[in-house]
Amino acid sequence: MAEKMSFVAFSGTADKLQALATMVSGAAAMGVETHVFLTFWGLNAFRKELISTPMPISPEYGTAGEQVRDLMVKKGVQPWYEVLGMAKDIGDVKIHACAMTMDLMDLQQSDLDPMVDDVLGVGTFIGIAEGGSILFI
Amino acid sequence: MGVEATKEIDARGSFCPGPLMEMIRGIREANVGDTVAVLSKDPGSRTDIPAWIEKAKHELVAVEDEAGYTRFVARKAR
Numbered sequence: 001m002a003e004k005m006s007f008v009a010f011s012g013t014a015d016k017l018q019a020l021a022t023m024v025s026g027a028a029a030m031g032v033e034t035h036v037f038l039t040f041w042g043l044n045a046f047r048k049e050l051i052s053t054p055m056p057i058s059p060e061y062g063t064a065g066e067q068v069r070d071l072m073v074k075k076g077v078q079p080w081y082e083v084l085g086m087a088k089d090i091g092d093v094k095i096h097a098c099a100m101t102m103d104l105m106d107l108q109q110s111d112l113d114p115m116v117d118d119v120l121g122v123g124t125f126i127g128i129a130e131g132g133s134i135l136f137i
Numbered sequence: 138m139g140v141e142a143t144k145e146i147d148a149r150g151s152f153c154p155g156p157l158m159e160m161i162r163g164i165r166e167a168n169v170g171d172t173v174a175v176l177s178k179d180p181g182s183r184t185d186i187p188a189w190i191e192k193a194k195h196e197l198v199a200v201e202d203e204a205g206y207t208r209f210v211a212r213k214a215r
């Protein structure tokens with residue numbers, strides 16, 4: 001069993017955020033120290049005013065994108081931010097926001113959902129992730 | 138219904154990883170020695186719930202296949 005896993009959340013599309021949240025909750029459940037580094041569109045999705053807004057589906061689905069969304073609704077898939085909240089509740093999960101993206105988008109930590117623990121530079125994140133696996137989503 | 142449980146949680150409306158999360162919460166809120174049953178329609182639960190129970194060092198009491206869902210019963214061991 002991995003002792004530490006880090007996820008770089010780069011994408012802000014509904015399907016990738018859902019996959020991120022599901023994998024993070026699996027890692028948290030299995031007792032793995034889990035870190036999420038939010039950058040670019042991944043960070044954007046954590047803005048307070050956007051977090052509960054349905055995000056688009058990734059373009060690679062083409063015209064099937066809306067079908068994917070319909071299926072998620074029909075199957076009662078829990079919203080990604082709720083799944084992440086549960087993961088934080090049951091396990092050791094830290095969510096870090098990328099300082100550079102914050103600067104780029106003129107954001108303060110108070111603009112982000114309270115699930116976000118802190119704002120870090122990428123070097124600090126790499127230091128935290130050292131010795132574990134890193135997954136880029 | 139098969140093996141009796143102290144607490145019964147119906148997570149059949151919940152998609153992956155919901156039922157596993159319900160089991161973790163149920164066990165966390167239970168007293169040592171209590172049993173928690175979770176009903177799940179999520180096929181992933183079949184491997185995920187037993188894997189978590191083993192990892193967290195609790196006891197898997199029963200896995201019961203019902204019509205269209207599975208009932209997992211675990212005993213809080215510590």
